[in-house]
Amino acid sequence: MLLGDLLNMASRAIWRKPLRSILTSLGVVIGVASVSTMLTVGSSATLKVKQDISKLGSNLLTVVPGQFRFGGVRIEAKPFKPRDVEAIAAQVSGIKEIAPASRRGVKAVFGNKNWQTTCTGSTSSFLSVRNWELEIGRSFTETEEKGGAAVCIIGSTVKERLFGQGDPIGAVLRVDKAPYKVIGVLKEKGLTFGPDSDDFILVPLKAFQRRISGSSDIGMVYVSVQEGYSSEAVREDIRRLLRERRKLAPGEPDDFEIRDLKELAETLSSTTKTLTAFLGAIAAISLVVGGIGIMNIMLVSVTERTREIGLRLAVGARQKEILLQFLIEAVLLSLFGGLMGLVLSLGASYFLCKAMSLPFVLKPWVLALGFGFSVAVGVLFGFIPAHRASKLNPIEALRHE
Amino acid sequence: MRSPLIELEEVHKVYGRGEAAVWALKGISMRIEEGEFVAIMGASGSGKSTCLNILGCLDVPTSGRYSFKGMEVNRLTSDQRALLRRNYIGFVFQSFHLLDRTTALENVELPLIYKGLGPKKRKEMALEALELVGLRGREQHRPNELSGGEQQRVAIARAIVTRPLLLLADEPTGNLDSETSRSIMELFRALNREHGMTVVLVTHEEDIASYARRRIYLRDGLMVREECS
Numbered sequence: 001m002l003l004g005d006l007l008n009m010a011s012r013a014i015w016r017k018p019l020r021s022i023l024t025s026l027g028v029v030i031g032v033a034s035v036s037t038m039l040t041v042g043s044s045a046t047l048k049v050k051q052d053i054s055k056l057g058s059n060l061l062t063v064v065p066g067q068f069r070f071g072g073v074r075i076e077a078k079p080f081k082p083r084d085v086e087a088i089a090a091q092v093s094g095i096k097e098i099a100p101a102s103r104r105g106v107k108a109v110f111g112n113k114n115w116q117t118t119c120t121g122s123t124s125s126f127l128s129v130r131n132w133e134l135e136i137g138r139s140f141t142e143t144e145e146k147g148g149a150a151v152c153i154i155g156s157t158v159k160e161r162l163f164g165q166g167d168p169i170g171a172v173l174r175v176d177k178a179p180y181k182v183i184g185v186l187k188e189k190g191l192t193f194g195p196d197s198d199d200f201i202l203v204p205l206k207a208f209q210r211r212i213s214g215s216s217d218i219g220m221v222y223v224s225v226q227e228g229y230s231s232e233a234v235r236e237d238i239r240r241l242l243r244e245r246r247k248l249a250p251g252e253p254d255d256f257e258i259r260d261l262k263e264l265a266e267t268l269s270s271t272t273k274t275l276t277a278f279l280g281a282i283a284a285i286s287l288v289v290g291g292i293g294i295m296n297i298m299l300v301s302v303t304e305r306t307r308e309i310g311l312r313l314a315v316g317a318r319q320k321e322i323l324l325q326f327l328i329e330a331v332l333l334s335l336f337g338g339l340m341g342l343v344l345s346l347g348a349s350y351f352l353c354k355a356m357s358l359p360f361v362l363k364p365w366v367l368a369l370g371f372g373f374s375v376a377v378g379v380l381f382g383f384i385p386a387h388r389a390s391k392l393n394p395i396e397a398l399r400h401e
Numbered sequence: 402m403r404s405p406l407i408e409l410e411e412v413h414k415v416y417g418r419g420e421a422a423v424w425a426l427k428g429i430s431m432r433i434e435e436g437e438f439v440a441i442m443g444a445s446g447s448g449k450s451t452c453l454n455i456l457g458c459l460d461v462p463t464s465g466r467y468s469f470k471g472m473e474v475n476r477l478t479s480d481q482r483a484l485l486r487r488n489y490i491g492f493v494f495q496s497f498h499l500l501d502r503t504t505a506l507e508n509v510e511l512p513l514i515y516k517g518l519g520p521k522k523r524k525e526m527a528l529e530a531l532e533l534v535g536l537r538g539r540e541q542h543r544p545n546e547l548s549g550g551e552q553q554r555v556a557i558a559r560a561i562v563t564r565p566l567l568l569l570a571d572e573p574t575g576n577l578d579s580e581t582s583r584s585i586m587e588l589f590r591a592l593n594r595e596h597g598m599t600v601v602l603v604t605h606e607e608d609i610a611s612y613a614r615r616r617i618y619l620r621d622g623l624m625v626r627e628e629c630s
Contacts, residue, residue: 002517294611308500310498312493312515314486314498315487315515316484316485316486316512316515317487318480318483319513394459398494
């Protein structure tokens with residue numbers, strides 16, 4: 001007996017009852033479609049997170065004063081001073097650029113429009129450290145930085161809110177009542193997580209300290225690591241230096257934090273991966289339900305075709321040949337459902353990715369998994385009915401009404 | 402001396418156990434040589450169908466010995482018996498047992514699929530068998546497009562397509578009118594006489610049995626009489 005004959009028999013049995021076959025495989029269609037849609041959208045989300053993080057700047061360390069709780073009260077550790085930044089720049093090797101920054105919520109006003117946003121005071125290296133690019137205009141000049149000139153660079157959200165479609169370059173807007181001339185606009189970053197990084201005003205650090213915060217404190221320090229240096233080593237050097245400068249005794253915990261963007265990226269993408277696996281597992285439940293549907297119909301079919309099985313046994317079919325015939329029928333049903341499900345999931349995940357503005361990436365392993373799952377479901381749930389068919393007594397089967 | 406095709410010795414068959422046990426056969430012995438045409442006669446419940454199922458290796462005796470072509474059927478596994486049926490035995494049933502929505506040709510090809518023959522050879526042999534039963538030109542008809550007599554001819558073609566040593570028929574005319582019955586019986590006689598096929602049929606009708614050269618009468622699981630013509 002040839003495999004081709006078995007396939008032919010099974011597919012003819014399926015075609016004989018088209019509606020029933022379609023309804024039976026519908027369970028697997030839905031199961032495979034949901035599993036592969038979850039996995040595709042999930043891996044697209046992971047990719048998106050990775051892309052977003054690389055937009056934040058590569059090899060970026062962020063040094064911030066620590067926060068800790070003391071008797072239920074949130075206490076912020078003492079901020080950094082310009083001398084700390086100078087010390088880091090001078091004593092730690094492997095630093096490409098360093099940008100001290102301070103931030104505060106401000107009200108920006110232009111004409112009759114006003115907008116609540118955050119203002120950051122920093123140097124021009126802030127933009128290159130964070131990989132941010134200018135859409136139009138220019139960055140600060142050295143003179144502007146040193147003198148704390150009243151100039152600013154604005155993010156795309158601020159531009160839209162205050163200027164709409166108009167050209168903001170050269171305009172003077174008021175930040176907490178003090179006037180600043182707009183010299184540049186940042187490219188839109190459109191990040192999907194975290195605070196809106198386009199809602200942002202950048203002014204020279206000196207200007208921020210003098211006119212907005214009124215102190216020389218530095219809220220955070222951005223450090224970009226040179227190519228060829230490990231960010232872990234640079235991080236450790238900065239830690240040692242800061243502990244020394246902040247006079248922490250050995251054994252005392254750090255009262256500051258150094259965040260590595262690479263770590264954040266890994267944490268975030270492993271989170272989305274876990275979430276993807278979790279959603280995939282939930283979707284797999286529907287695949288099991290689909291399998292039960294196949295088992296149910298195959299059991300009905302074996303009962304209906306008892307006489308046919310009896311005849312096949314009488315003309316000399318062996319048990320394994322009957323078993324294979326029904327098993328292949330179940331696998332074909334399931335496979336048909338699986339292929340339909342994959343087609344459906346292609347469409348569904350494409351539209352979902354578009355709707356959530358994720359990049360649509362089709363992973364071959366998702367297709368392979370959907371294919372493999374549907375074969376496995378067919379074999380697993382087709383076995384019991386097929387086994388029952390093969391164990392029929394030919395005489396009783398022939399007499400079956 | 403050449404061993405007979407079929408040899409039954411003190412064959413008993415019991416269905417069920419204990420109180421509910423039914424003795425279908427209570428010690429049957431018979432020999433059937435190759436080329437014979439035998440009818441097994443009896444009222445319903447006489448054990449004639451059980452006897453035929455045992456001869457066809459669909460069932461095994463509870464006790465006693467059955468040898469087919471020198472092989473001890475009792476000792477064979479169900480798969481080995483399936484191979485015996487596949488290679489040496491053809492069945493014809495009272496209710497035809499054709500697969501519906503399947504053409505006459507495909508119905509006849511079925512046993513050849515299990516013999517592992519390719520599509521071309523199958524078609525050739527199936528057409529030959531259909532020709533032999535007088536259904537040339539009807540091979541693309543489905544069972545519901547054929548009369549009862551024609552359906553039984555398809556079933557006979559299916560039984561003989563593997564060129565079996567033994568053709569077994571269980572009440573082959575039970576569902577047919579008397580005129581059709583006669584033509585079916587003529588067909589069996591021709592297969593026996595002209596093609597040397599050993600035919601064993603089960604019936605309760607005297608005039609059907611009269612086509613056979615030997616008649617074995619069963620009653621309550623025992624052989625009561627045998628006659629030859």
